[in-house]
Amino acid sequence: MSAATRARKYEPRKLPEGKQATSAMIASLEAEGYDTVSAPFGHALNALAAQDERIVGLSADLSKYTDLHVFAQANPDRFYQVGMAEQLLMGTAAGLAHEGFIPFATTYAVFASRRAYDFVSQAIAEEGLPVKICCALPGLTSGYGPSHQATEDIAIFRGLPDIAIVDPCDATDVAQMVPELVAWNGPTYARLLRGQVANVLQKHKPDYQFKLGRAQMIREGKDVLVISAGIMTMRALDAAEDLAADGIDVAVLHCPTIKPLDTETILAEAGKGRLTVVAENHTKLGGLGEAVATTLLTAGVTPVFRQIGLPDAFLEAGALPTLHDMYGISRRAVAEQIKGWL
Amino acid sequence: MSGQASTDRRSNVSLARRACNIRRKAVQMGEVQGQGYVGQALGVADLLAVSFFHAVEYRSEDPEWEGRDRFLLSIGHYAIAFYAALMEAGILPEEELGTYGMDDSRMPMSGMASYTPGMEMSGGSLGLGLSVAVGRALGLKRKKSGALVFNLMSDGELGEGSTWEAAMGAAHHRLDNLICLVDFNNQQADGASTGMLSAEPVDAKFAAFGWFVQRIDGNDIDALVAAFDAARAHDGPEPRVIICDTKMCKGVPFLETREMAHFVRVEPDEWQKALDALDEEAPK
Ligand SMILES: Cc1ncc(C[n+]2csc(CCOP(=O)(O)OP(=O)(O)O)c2C)c(N)n1
Ligand SMILES: [Mg+2]
Numbered sequence: 001m002s003a004a005t006r007a008r009k010y011e012p013r014k015l016p017e018g019k020q021a022t023s024a025m026i027a028s029l030e031a032e033g034y035d036t037v038s039a040p041f042g043h044a045l046n047a048l049a050a051q052d053e054r055i056v057g058l059s060a061d062l063s064k065y066t067d068l069h070v071f072a073q074a075n076p077d078r079f080y081q082v083g084m085a086e087q088l089l090m091g092t093a094a095g096l097a098h099e100g101f102i103p104f105a106t107t108y109a110v111f112a113s114r115r116a117y118d119f120v121s122q123a124i125a126e127e128g129l130p131v132k133i134c135c136a137l138p139g140l141t142s143g144y145g146p147s148h149q150a151t152e153d154i155a156i157f158r159g160l161p162d163i164a165i166v167d168p169c170d171a172t173d174v175a176q177m178v179p180e181l182v183a184w185n186g187p188t189y190a191r192l193l194r195g196q197v198a199n200v201l202q203k204h205k206p207d208y209q210f211k212l213g214r215a216q217m218i219r220e221g222k223d224v225l226v227i228s229a230g231i232m233t234m235r236a237l238d239a240a241e242d243l244a245a246d247g248i249d250v251a252v253l254h255c256p257t258i259k260p261l262d263t264e265t266i267l268a269e270a271g272k273g274r275l276t277v278v279a280e281n282h283t284k285l286g287g288l289g290e291a292v293a294t295t296l297l298t299a300g301v302t303p304v305f306r307q308i309g310l311p312d313a314f315l316e317a318g319a320l321p322t323l324h325d326m327y328g329i330s331r332r333a334v335a336e337q338i339k340g341w342l
Numbered sequence: 343m344s345g346q347a348s349t350d351r352r353s354n355v356s357l358a359r360r361a362c363n364i365r366r367k368a369v370q371m372g373e374v375q376g377q378g379y380v381g382q383a384l385g386v387a388d389l390l391a392v393s394f395f396h397a398v399e400y401r402s403e404d405p406e407w408e409g410r411d412r413f414l415l416s417i418g419h420y421a422i423a424f425y426a427a428l429m430e431a432g433i434l435p436e437e438e439l440g441t442y443g444m445d446d447s448r449m450p451m452s453g454m455a456s457y458t459p460g461m462e463m464s465g466g467s468l469g470l471g472l473s474v475a476v477g478r479a480l481g482l483k484r485k486k487s488g489a490l491v492f493n494l495m496s497d498g499e500l501g502e503g504s505t506w507e508a509a510m511g512a513a514h515h516r517l518d519n520l521i522c523l524v525d526f527n528n529q530q531a532d533g534a535s536t537g538m539l540s541a542e543p544v545d546a547k548f549a550a551f552g553w554f555v556q557r558i559d560g561n562d563i564d565a566l567v568a569a570f571d572a573a574r575a576h577d578g579p580e581p582r583v584i585i586c587d588t589k590m591c592k593g594v595p596f597l598e599t600r601e602m603a604h605f606v607r608v609e610p611d612e613w614q615k616a617l618d619a620l621d622e623e624a625p626k
Contacts, residue, residue: 009456012446021444023375061498061531061538069532083501083539084468084530110467115502144452147418147466317450317457 013316022319029141029231029320032238032331034198037171041134041192042070044178045104049075052182054102058082060089066106066136067194086111090119090131097129102182109135109150109191117156125160125187132181138167138191138230139281140310140327145317150191151310154258155286157189164212165258166190167230167281167288170200173256176210184212191230200234201254215262217269221251224338225274225303227266229255229288232279232308232329239335248342258288263295271301275341279308281329306341308334357563358625360430361391365593365620367426371442371449373613378443378451380616381590381597381606383423386525388561389494389586390427393523397570398492402432405459409489412478414462416471416495417525421453424461433460469502471495472522476508479517479581490574494523498530500541506551509581513552516579521570522553524585525560531604548583560586594619 015021049055049071061084063069072079082089086107093103105112112120112135124131135153142148157165164184168174174193181188201208205218218233219240226236233254240250253269255262270276270292278289289307296302310327324330328337368383393413394400401407415424425442428434434448441447448457452466463474475493482489499505512520526544528534536542545557554576558565566586573582591597591606594616600606608616 010448010459012441012448015446021441021446023443023445059532061501063532065531081532081538083535084498085501085503085539087503088501088539114467115469144418144466145450145454145464147452147454147464317452317454318445322445 022322029193029198031196031198032234034200034203036196036198037175038196039067039070039194040171040175040197041178041194042067044175045071046074048179048182049078052102054100055182056080056096056101056103058089058093058103058105060084060086060107060111062107062136065108065194066134066192068104068106071104086116087119090116091123093131094119094123094127094129097124097131102130102132104132104134106134106136106192108137108148109153110137110148112189113150113153113156120187121160125163128162128186130185131187133187133189134192135190136192136194138193140315140323140329141231141281141320143318143320143323146314149315151283151315152286153191154282154288158259158286158291162186163259164188166212166256167258168193168210168256169230169233169254171197172199172201172208173210177212180210180212193231198234200237204237210256213257213260213262215253215255215257215265217251218254219250219252221249223249223274223342224277225251225253225269225272226277226279227253227255227270227288227292228279229258230281232281235329235331235334236279238331239338242331242335243338246339248339250338255288258291261291261295266292266295267299267301270296270303273303275306276303277306277308277338277341279334282309283312284309285312304341306337308337354563354567355625357391357395357567360395361388361563362593362620362624363430364390364423364426366617367429367439368422369613369616369620370439371422371425372608374440375443376610377605377608378422379419379605380422380608381602382420382527383426384592384594384597385527385561385588385590386420386423387426387593388563388566389523389525389588390423392563392566392570393492394427394431396567397574399489400431400433405433409487411490411492412462412482413492414471414475414478414494415453415465416463416493416499417468418453418465420494420496421449421451421465424453425449425458428458428460434458468496469499469504471499472505472508473511475520475522476511476515476517479512479520480515482519489519491520492523493520494525497524497526497528497535497541500524500535500544501539509548509551509553512581517581518579520581521573522581522583524583525588526585527588527590529590529602529604544585548585552580554578554580554582555585556583557585557587560588561592593623
């Protein structure tokens with residue numbers, strides 16, 4: 001617990017001037033004006049499973065909360081409910097993979113990364129097994145406090161050799177990453193958006209297709225380059241529209257694969273002299289921001305560099321809109337920060 | 343001492359009244375947010391009433407009193423029930439009820455130690471409580487304190503391996519100052535716990551791990567009182583566990599008969615009906 005949190009012991013939080021005490025019941029991200037797709041992960045997995053006998057699904061008492069129930073309903077004999085036992089989940093997935101199956105294992109991001117990490121590292125990754133870990137509640141997408149806020153999952157998994165890491169932005173990413181995860185010959189960790197998932201990328205770029213390992217320009221712009229992953233690409237695209245009204249031209253490079261990183265595209269785009277901002281739904285430590293910074297410095301490419309991301313702290317509980325504002329990852333906060341850096 | 347007269351604390355009629363009050367407060371908090379783990383709160387209310395008004399030592403005005411029994415809420419999502427009990431016990435002021443789950447509240451949806459007086463641990467990530475309880479019990483023994491450690495956990499947590507590591511540890515260290523309470527409502531997020539990773543026979547498992555075991559109807563106040571008394575009086579070095587079979591939504595008949603779910607849906611017009619139902623069955 002940080003010193004700041006300790007000092008606040010039992011004190012009601014002081015809300016910023018003029019803020020209402022909003023309710024924490026808003027538990028999922030708002031679609032923010034985008035069309036939505038229902039359970040893209042579950043449906044994509046069903047489509048793939050119909051062609052690939054090797055695919056099986058496992059969940060640790062969170063199938064309904066990771067859209068894996070859609071797969072379980074369609075393929076009851078290929079679904080394993082292991083109960084609330086995340087270590088058993090990963091160990092079982094490893095065993096099934098040893099026997100030639102391709103297990104999709106789901107839980108929340110916090111529990112895969114924290115509770116089950118040794119099983120992911122040693123039982124799965126060290127043996128190069130094709131276990132596809134897919135986890136809901138990425139970053140700050142729950143108001144329940146640190147127990148459910150996966151602020152450092154990517155930092156944890158980035159240190160793991162051979163694993164591919166994906167932080168999808170929207171329903172297109174989520175659906176299209178499923179076959180790509182299977183095509184990756186080894187373990188993968190994907191953050192998951194579930195339920196009614198916004199369709200963001202194809203609205204801005206109709207021919208967008210997810211490709212594992214590739215960063216793609218979604219929007220061109222001459223003043224600022226935002227390199228983003230996950231829901232922060234949605235934030236960046238929305239903020240770019242607001243900034244355009246102020247005459248600020250923002251490019252958005254969507255980089256949903258955190259590992260292996262598309263260093264070629266990143267270097268090419270960052271080399272064009274624009275203010276370079278990395279935006280991630282994750283602590284600024286050990287995630288996309290630091291990965292990009294290392295890439296740039298190593299290659300001798302040194303634009304003005306800034307990070308948008310979560311602080312190195314245990315976060316508060318509360319309503320998501322409040323928290324996203326507070327920690328600088330709301331549409332408004334993203335636009336304000338970029339403006340302030342110009 | 344809780345500030346309650348000891349006769350009052352021992353009277354079973356009064357305990358039923360306390361349980362009813364805890365249920366009412368939990369439903370009222372659910373209404374504030376239009377949701378909440380109300381089914382769990384209704385099911386565990388009797389257990390909390392007997393804990394706070396019969397078994398557990400504390401000082402309402404000084405929740406950090408060194409001599410208190412440590413009551414760990416391992417199940418952070420049961421916070422709504424626990425806040426109701428803390429209010430009933432005078433540890434949290436009742437005026438804060440309407441702030442439940444709000445951004446400026448001391449009562450977040452999931453229990454956290456830094457937010458709430460009387461909350462001994464941060465929960466939310468399940469399966470942590472019993473091992474922390476082992477350390478608390480060891481620490482109290484080291485300090486030559488006579489205080490007890492209570493750990494309130496769920497049937498779902500029986501699936502976590504950490505629970506059984508701690509169960510072995512508690513017995514190995516002869517932690518006779520540890521009382522584990524299991525709210526066995528046979529419910530988890532995806533369905534019935536016995537249908538997904540059954541821990542049965544739970545009583546025999548704990549016994550095999552070296553615990554003094556009781557299994558009771560967790561909605562029977564007399565049985566709860568007797569079990570707490572027996573756990574305290576037991577003359578042996580074993581840690582104690584009371585497995586409480588409880589009924590989700592207990593006390594609100596129209597919810598009791600609803601198809602059970604981890605998150606019981608309550609329609610906007612049903613909160614008042616639930617309060618009315620509780621009043622109807624309230625002990626006079
Ligand atoms: C380690 C961990 N894994 C998963 C979850 C997600 N989760 C929250 S409640 C719950 C059900 C656990 O069973 P139980 O506590 O018996 O649930 P209830 O009786 O409240 O339905 C799950 C899986 C969690 N909070 N912690
Ligand atoms: Mg349960």
